[in-house]
Amino acid sequence: MAFANGELGYQHAVVMARAAEHVGAAAVRKEETSLLQAAQTMDPGQFTTVAKNFEHRVDAAGALAEANHAYQRRYFHIGEPEDGLVRLDGVLDAEGGAILRSALQPFMKPVKDDTRSYGQRSADALVELGRQGSSGSKRDGAGPRPQLVIRASLDTLAGVKGAPAGELEGGGTVPAETVQRYACDSAISRITGQGELEHELNHASRTLPAATRRALEARDRHCVFPGCTRPLNWCDGHHLVWWTRGGATALPNLALLCRPHHRMVHEEGWRLDRHKDGRFAAIPPPRPVMPHARSA
Ligand SMILES: [Zn+2]
Ligand SMILES: [Zn+2]
Numbered sequence: 001m002a003f004a005n006g007e008l009g010y011q012h013a014v015v016m017a018r019a020a021e022h023v024g025a026a027a028v029r030k031e032e033t034s035l036l037q038a039a040q041t042m043d044p045g046q047f048t049t050v051a052k053n054f055e056h057r058v059d060a061a062g063a064l065a066e067a068n069h070a071y072q073r074r075y076f077h078i079g080e081p082e083d084g085l086v087r088l089d090g091v092l093d094a095e096g097g098a099i100l101r102s103a104l105q106p107f108m109k110p111v112k113d114d115t116r117s118y119g120q121r122s123a124d125a126l127v128e129l130g131r132q133g134s135s136g137s138k139r140d141g142a143g144p145r146p147q148l149v150i151r152a153s154l155d156t157l158a159g160v161k162g163a164p165a166g167e168l169e170g171g172g173t174v175p176a177e178t179v180q181r182y183a184c185d186s187a188i189s190r191i192t193g194q195g196e197l198e199h200e201l202n203h204a205s206r207t208l209p210a211a212t213r214r215a216l217e218a219r220d221r222h223c224v225f226p227g228c229t230r231p232l233n234w235c236d237g238h239h240l241v242w243w244t245r246g247g248a249t250a251l252p253n254l255a256l257l258c259r260p261h262h263r264m265v266h267e268e269g270w271r272l273d274r275h276k277d278g279r280f281a282a283i284p285p286p287r288p289v290m291p292h293a294r295s296a
Contacts, residue, residue: 081172
């Protein structure tokens with residue numbers, strides 16, 4: 001065998017062995033010359049495709065059975081939040097995997113000076129897919145589309161020391177800063193509470209009227225964080241003077257921010273200012289808000 005002569009890499013040899021297992025050694029032997037030729041010029045991924053094509057030619061019913069077996073094994077599991085993290089786990093058949101991969105692609109592009117790892121960008125893309133997918137293809141900001149229901153006290157919303165966390169309807173808690181971010185743009189969440197909060201929420205005009213949203217989109221066109229060009233459907237309407245601190249829901253006090261940058265402003269201590277000439281400046285936090293700062 002070529003593998004014994006050291007002509008075939010380990011991964012290629014595994015693909016060959018699998019093919020022999022599936023369609024029989026005799027069938028593989030008949031095609032050995034062309035398979036080996038392919039193995040020597042291709043990476044393992046490309047070679048797998050060649051081997052699978054070969055298997056399909058020799059035994060189409062077996063290939064179908066294998067695909068059906070793989071499909072049966074599909075599952076996806078979303079865990080309960082633990083220490084602020086939700087573990088995802090699962091396998092998809094080849095078709096499902098390809099569909100998900102191509103659906104994530106548009107959300108994967110790094111922005112200028114992106115410090116996120118590939119894994120972090122993939123995670124953000126998955127969440128963004130969920131966020132935009134459940135709101136329909138087009139967002140005009142006019143209608144309510146609460147995707148996230150958060151239960152919070154007025155103290156939490158106001159950032160008062162000693163306030164409880166916000167509670168997610170689906171389970172889990174979020175810090176006050178996250179509640180405040182969601183309070184920024186009512187189109188993306190519903191915040192519920194009891195008594196005084198309900199009263200407060202109903203009387204405050206944190207809702208972006210459709211005309212204001214349209215004017216904001218016409219002015220900013222995309223995320224205004226310096227260097228970022230994420231399009232409208234990524235963006236929330238951020239209050240420069242936070243709504244929770246009495247900032248008005250009016251154009252001069254609003255700015256479009258994509259979700260990752262909106263998060264940086266509320267949860268990671270960045271400040272977004274608008275200069276007189278209309279340009280925006282992002283001021284980094286005096287001290288990074290990092291997980292290990294918890295003991296402080
Ligand atoms: Zn905001
Ligand atoms: Zn942005």
